[in-house]
Amino acid sequence: MLIKSLKMKNFRQFKGETRIPFSCDPEKNVTIILGNNTFGKTTLLQAFSWCFYQTVTFDKNPDFLLNLEIETEMNNDTSSEVEVEITLIHDNTEYVMTRTQVYTCKNGTVRGLSPSMKVSYKQPDGQTESVRAVQVANVINNILPEDLSSYFFFDTERVRSISTRHDVADAVKSLLGLSAMDNAIKHLGLKTTKSSVIGKFYGSMDLDGDAKAKEAIIRIQDAQAKREAIASQLDTCASEINHYEGRKEQLDTILRNNQTTTALQKKKETLERQIKAELTAQESLISTYLKEFNYGSLQFYAQPLLQRALDFLKEAKIDDKGIKDLTAITIMDVIKSGKCICGAEIVEGNKVYDHLMHLIAFVPPESIGNAVRNYREKLSSFGSSSDRIYDSLKSRFEDIFRSKSRVQEWNEELEDVSTQIKGKENMRQYELELVDVKARLREFQAKKERLIRDDEGCKQNIETYQKIYDSLVAVSGKNKTAMQYIMYAESIRDWLDEAYRDKEDLIREKLETKVNAIFERMYHGHRRVVIDRKYQVTLLSSLADKEVDTGESEGSNRVKNFAFIAGLVALAKEKIISDSGEEGLNLTSEPYPLVMDAPFSNADEIHTGNISRVLPEVAEQVIMFVMQKDWRYAEPLMNSRVGLRYALDKHSETYSGIKGV
Template identity: 40%
Template sequence: MIIKKISLYNFRQFQGEQSIEFSTDESQKITLVLGDNTSGKTTILQAFLWGFYGNANFKSKDSLLNAKAAQEMLTTKENQEVRISIELEHQDVNYFIIRTLTHYVKGNIVKANAISKVEMKYKQRDGQTDDIPPHQIQAKIGEILPEDLAIYFLYDTERFGNITSKTDVTSSVKGILGLTVLENMIKHIGSPTRLSNTVLGQFNAGLNLEGNKIATEAFNRVELAEKRKEAVIERLEQKKKEFEGYSKAVVERQGILRSLEKTKQLQVQKDSKVKMIKFEKTALLNAQEQFYSSIQNNTPMFLGQALFQRALEELASAKLDKKSIRDMNANAIKDIIERGICVCGTEICEGNSAHKHLLEEIRYLPPESIGTLLKYFKDKSETLLKAGSGFFIPLENSYKNIFNNLQKIGDLEDEIQYLNEELKKQDDINKHQEILMELEAKLKTITEDIAALNQELGELKKVIQDSLDTYEKNIRLSERNNELLKYIEYTKQVLEWVTNHRDKRENKIKERLEEEVNKYFSMMYHGKRKVTIDDKFRVELITTDLSEDIHTDESQGLETVKNFAFISGLVELAKEKLNDAYEKEAEAYPLILDAPFSNADEKHVKNISEVLPTVANQLILIVMAKDWNYAKNSLSNKVGREYYLNKQSEIYTKITEVK
C-alpha cells in the first residue's frame, strides 16, 4: 500500500481545498510535514482516519467544518461541505476515496448531517475509472487497511500512549500477520460441543431425532448449556479484566504507601503477611484435595470399618465349620450324585463309598450348614478390616493439615487487620490506606466471583459432555444417521488438525515477532533491556543488567521506543512470506507518524531515525521543527517531499510545499 495524495476541503483549520502529494520514491521515501503547536499537525493524521473510516479522534468536540466557512453560512444560508479525498495504490491498483459531510443552517445554528457520504473509485489497466458499489466500499477499505490496524500505521505518539497494552492488540496483530483465516475456518467448522449454524451444527441438525425422546432431550440440554457457557465465559472475561484493573490499582496504591516514610515498615510487614496467606491458601487447597480424594476413593471402607469390627466381635465365640469347600453348595453335590459320575471320573452308585462320602459332605454345605456361610463372611470381614486399617492415618493427617492451614490463615488475617488499623493512624496516609482497603475488598469479591464462574464453567462442560455422550448413543436410528455421524467424525478430525496447525503457526509467529521486535529495540535503545511478548501479543520490558531479569517501569521516552520497536517488528513480518497459500498475501504498509519524537531524548531520536526508513516502504512524518532538528542529520537525505503548515490564525492554516 502506497499513499499518493490527500486533499482537505474546509476540514477544521484547513479552509478551502488544500492538498499534500506524498513521495513515492524508494530512495527518498520520506514526506516531511513541519508545523508548530496548534497549526494542524494532528488534524492531518485525523483526516486520514476520517477519510478511511468516518471517525475522527479529536480531543475537542468542535465541528469538522472550518469556522470561517461556518460563519459565512449564517449569512448566505447555503449548504457547505467538509471533504477528504485520498488517492492510494494497493496491489498495483489505484484507488480514490472521497468522504463528504454536508452542513446546513437550521434557525441560526450550523448543523451537520448525521452520516457522511463516501465514494470509492478505482482505475483499471486501460485507464478507465469505475465506481465501487456503495455497499462494498467499507469492506474494500477494510481489505486494504482494517480499521483496528490503523492505530499501528496512523500513529499519534502523544494521543495513543502505550500501543502494546491496548485490548484489541491480539486481533490486530493476528490480522496483520495472517492468522485470521485459520481462526475463521475454525469458527466455520464449529466446536465439537456447539450445535449451531456451523458445518458441525448443520450435520447435527440433519440427524433424525423423530421418536427418540432421550436424544432430543440431550440435544436440548447441550443447546441450553452452550448458551449458558458462552454467557459464563463472557462474564469470566469481564471479571478477569476487572481483576487486572483493580490489581493494577492496588499495586499503584501500594507504591504510594511505600513511598511514604512513616508507613514503609508497616507496609512491608503487610506485604509479607499477604504473601504468607497466599501460600497457606494454596496449602489449604492441596490438603482439602487430599482429604476429599481419600474420602471419595475409600468411601465403602470408611463407612464399613465399624460394621466389620462389630461383626467379627459377634462371631468371635461362634463355632464355625472348617470342613466346607469355598463356593460349593449342596445342590451341586446332588447334581453329581444324580449324574452317577464324579468330576474326577469315579462311578457313583447308591451305597458305594463315593456315594456315602458325598452324602456326608452335604452336611457341611449350604443351604444345610449356616456355619459354613458364617465362616466365609468372617473371612471376608477380616480381609476388608485389614485392608482398611491403613486408611485413617493419611485421612487424619490431611484433616490436621486443613485445621492448621485455616488457623494460620485466620491468624494472618488478624495480623493484617491490625496492620491496617496501624496504617490508618498515620494522618498523611489515611486516605490512601482507605482507598487501598476498598480496592483490596473489591479484588477479593472479584476473585470469589471468578472462582464461582470457573466452577460453573466446569459443571457446564460436564453437562455438555455427558449430554453429548447420551445424544450419540441414542441417535443411531437410520442409515442416513450413520452416514451423517461419519461426516461429523471426519469434520471433527479436520477441526482438530486446523486447531493444532493454528496453534503451531501462532507460536511460531509470536517467536518471530519477539525476535524482530528485540532486534529493532536493540537498535533504537541505548541500554541493557529487552522485550518479551506474551500469548496475547502484549509487550513488556525487562532489565538484563542484574543477576536475574526483572520487569521494570517505563518512562514516556522508553514507552515511545518500545512502541516503535513493536511497530517495526510488525511491519517487517507483514512484508515476509510467512503465510501459507490459503492466507492473505504479504503486504507492505506505510507509516504515518504524528509527533514521533516528542517523548524521546536526542540519542533515542537518532536511533529511531536510522531504523524507521529501513522498515517502512513509505514514511510520512508530521513533526515540530524543534523535534525535526534531532532527526535531521539522519533523515534529511531521505526526504522526497516537504511541506510547512503555515498558521495564519486560530481558524486558518495554509499548507505550503517547501521546494
C-alpha cells in the same frame, strides 16, 4: 498498502481544497510535513482516521469538522461540504476512499448531516468500480483494521502506551495474514456453535430420525406379521367357505330331488302333532264321560225301581191321618200339660185324652206316614235328571268316537305317509343342516370381509410407515453425509488449528525477535521486549539473571511502541509469513505505511536518531508530521530517504495551508 495522496476540503482549519501527494518511491519512502504547534499537524492525522473510520479525537468540538470561516460565511439554507479523500494502493489495486459530510445552515445555525462514505477501486483494465455501500466497512477493515489503525496513524502525543491498549491480537493476526486461517478455523467452528460450518452441519442432522426409523421398521414388521396371520386366517376362511358351499350344493340337490319326501315328512309331522293333540283332548273327553257316568248311573238305573216303589206305596194305602211334623212326643207333652191347645181340659179317661191317645197312632214314631210321604217325594225326584244324564253321556260318547275315528283316520294317513317315505333319509335333518350351513357361510363371509378390511388397514399402515421409514432413511443418508462433512470439516479445522498455532507461535516469535532487534537499535539501554499471546508488549530488564518488569518511562515507552510498530510493519513488509509456509499454507501479508504525528516528542536526540534511522528501513512508507526543532535531529539521518517535503502554512487560527519545501 501505500498511501498515494490525501485530499481535504474544508476539513477544520484546512479551508478550501488541500491536496497532499505522498512519496511512494521505495528508496525515498519518507514524506515529511513540517509544522509547529497549532499549525495543524494533528488535524492531518485526524483527517486519515476520519476518512477511514469516521473517528476524530479533537479536544474541542470534535463533532464539528467544517472550517469555521466557511461556517461563518454560510447563509441560511445554504450548505457546504467537508470531504477527505485518500488514494491508496493495496494488494496491487488502487483504491479511492472519500468521506463526505454536508453542513447546512438553518436559522443561523450550521449543523452537519450524517457523513457518507464512498470507496472505489480500479479494475485491472483501468475501469473504476464502486464498492457497494454494505461492503464498504469490510473493505476498509480488510485494508487496515481499525484496531491497528492507531499504530499506523500514530499520534505520539496522545497515545501513552501500546501495552495499555485492548486486545489487538485479532488485528495483528489480520495484519500478518493469520486471520484468513483464523477466520477459516472460526468459520468451520464447533458443533456447539450454531452459525459455524460444523455447527450447521450438526444442526442439519436429524438425530430423532434413527429412533423413528427403528420404530417405523418395528411397525412395518408388526403389520407384516399381522398380514401373514390374516393371510393364513383367510386361507382357513376360504377353505371353510369352500367346504360349506360344497355341502350347501349337496344339500340343495338332496332337498330338490326329495321335495316330495320333504312335503310328506312335513305332513307326517303335522299328523303326528294332530294325533297327539287329539289324544289329549280324547283323554279329557273320556275322563268327563266316566265322571258323568259315575255321577248319573245310580239315578239312571234306579228308574224302574223308583217307579215300582211308587206304585207299591200307592197300592199299600198308608193310613195318612197324621198331622205334618207332629210327633208322639209332642202329643205326650200336651197331655202332660193337662190342657189342650184349644184350651180343653185333658184328664186321663176324658174325651180329649182319648182323642189325643188315638192320634198318637198316626204320628211318628207310631206312624210312618210322614216318612213314607217324604220318601215318595224323593222317589219322584230321584230319577228326574236321568234323561239329561243319558243325553249328555250319549253326546260325550259320540264325541269320543268321533275323536277316535279322527285319530284312526290320521293314524292310517300317517301309516300311509310313513310307508311312502320309509327307507328315505330324513329330509328335515337336511333342512336343518342347510339352515346351519347357510348361517356358517354368512359367518365366514363376514369374517372374510373383515379380514380383508384388516389386511387393507395393515397394507396402508405398511405403506405409511414405509414412507416414513424411507424419508427417515433419506434423513439418515443426509445424516451420514452431514457426519462425513463434519468429519472433513473437523479434520480441516484441526489441521488448520495445528498449523495456525504453529504459525502463530512462529509469527509471535519472529515478531518478538524483530521488535527486539529494532528496539535494540533504537533504545540505548539493556532491555528486552516480550510479546504475549494477546500481543501485549512488555519491557523487561535483566537484573541478577532475572528478567523483571521495571516499569516504563515516557521515553522507553515511546521507543517500545516504535519498536513494536516498526517490527510489525517490517515483518509485514518482509513477507516473512508467506515465506514460512512450508506445508503449502502460504499466508499473505501486506506492507504498511506509518503515518506519525510528532514521533520525536519526548524522545532524546539519540532516540530520535535511532528512530529516524530505523523507521524508513522497516516501513514501506513513512509519513511524518514533525516540528521544526525535532526535525533538526532527525534530518541528517533521514534526509536521504525523504521523497517529498511539505511545510504547513498557518494563515490564521482558523486557516492553515500547506506548501512544498
